[in-house]
Amino acid sequence: MxxxxxxxxxxxxxxxxxxxxxxxxxxxxxxxxxxxxxxxxxxxxxxxxxxxxxxxxxxxxxxxxxxxxxxxxxxxxxxxxxxxxxxxxxxxxxxxxxxxxxxxxxxxxxxxxxxxxxGTSAGEDPVIRVGELSIDPRARRVTLAGAEVDLTRKEFDLLFALASRRGEVVSKRTLLAEVWQQAYGGGDRTVDVHLSWLRRKLGETAAEPRYLHTVRGVGIRCAEPDDD
Incomplete structure (x- = not known):
């Protein structure tokens, strides 16, 4: 511990x-x-x-x-x-x-x-892996099943914020503060739009999620496809 x-x-x-x-x-x-x-x-x-x-x-x-x-x-x-x-x-x-x-x-x-x-020390592997999804924060590079996924800066930041809390539900308020440094209030749409773009690039939808799962009224959870 x-x-x-x-x-x-x-x-x-x-x-x-x-x-x-x-x-x-x-x-x-x-x-x-x-x-x-x-x-x-x-x-x-x-x-x-x-x-x-x-x-x-x-x-x-x-x-x-x-x-x-x-x-x-x-x-x-x-x-x-x-x-x-x-x-x-x-x-x-x-x-x-x-x-x-x-x-x-x-x-x-x-x-x-x-x-x-x-938090990872210099000698540790900083890459976050969730199933076939790999996120390298140092190179700001994402791959899915070995194929590179081209993300915008905010899409990468959003995915990193979720994947680094793998298995936990992250509120939109937290995402707005961390990814956009934006005061909460009417900003849910910002998260929703970027989440939609991110899901499309990961080959999933809100109706059929694989990695990014919406918990209605609470937030978003990143998990392996078999975890859900």
Missing amino acids: ASVVIVEDDPSIRTALQHALEEQGHAVATSANGLGALDLVVRTEPDAVLLDLGLPDIDGLKVLAMLRGVSTVPVIVITARDDDPTIVAALDAGADDYVVKPFGVDHVAARIRAVLRR
């Missing part, structure tokens, strides 16, 4: 999250403020950081920026701020994902697994 640093000033949330993640086998260290978090991350080099934005000493976005100056550790923002400018600002500042309070521990644990799958 992973080593996780929790940065949260609310002791009840911090303790509950720590105990729940430890029960799932994670090694957990905690900090109640930004300066302590920076020191903890540098000293322990964790696999992932859960970062609250409402800290007592330094704003969480500033902590995130400082973390990015010293570490590439995956950071999941956990916050009560659910406004789109804050979410976009966090992603632009280097957050790998975000979770809005209140949240379930299983949901947070799934996000941790997702960012760890997406």
